[in-house]
Amino acid sequence: MRYDGEHKQKTREKVLRAAAKAIRAQGPHRVGVANVMGKAGLTHGGFYAHFESKDDLIAAAIGQMFEDARARLVHEIQDREPAAALAAYVDFYLSPLHRDASVGCPIPAIATDTPRLARPARQRFAAGVATLTASLAKKLEQMGNTYPHASASSLLAELVGAIALARAEPDAERSDAILEASRRAVKTRLGLGESL
DSSP states (O other): OOOOHHHHHHHHHHHHHHHHHHHHHHOGGGOOHHHHHHHTTOOGGGGGGTOSSHHHHHHHHHHHHHHHHHHHHHHHHTTSOHHHHHHHHHHHHTSHHHHHOSSSOSHHHHTTTGGGSOHHHHHHHHHHHHHHHHHHHHHHHHTTOSSHHHHHHHHHHHHHHHHHHHHHOSSHHHHHHHHHHHHHHHHHHTTSSOOO
């Protein structure tokens, strides 16, 4: 049976979402094609109709993860003034909800694995980071920040580091404290309405 292009695209998206979930849960090196296809409700045999290799799947899934993160950023900042938009994004990023979610920003989930991935996956990761940084820099520039790109890079690094440390902390109160302290520090430094 032949399927139209729309069906093939929907199937590919289903596989990418299953792969992204597996990457977050297990890391990209432990993702198995058969398992991903099974989670997507498909057989292993259909894999090559959508991807050339496991490396191709991993790269495409990383791209999907960043697209989902970009959509979340847009959701958080749309229809808001620049400072309010950044404040809302920082509040979301450094929240227990984001810390505990199986979705969200892919950077803290896979950054340490990325150097050992094939070049296409590393390129997708770098492109995703660059796009997110540019979105943050645009808001900072609109706020009158003198060095918006450098400030956005620093902001992203702090957000990623704080969420990674909060996820690693086994004590819930200490984990919450990491998020709260970082949220206040970032918002104070950027003039987003918090004070230490």
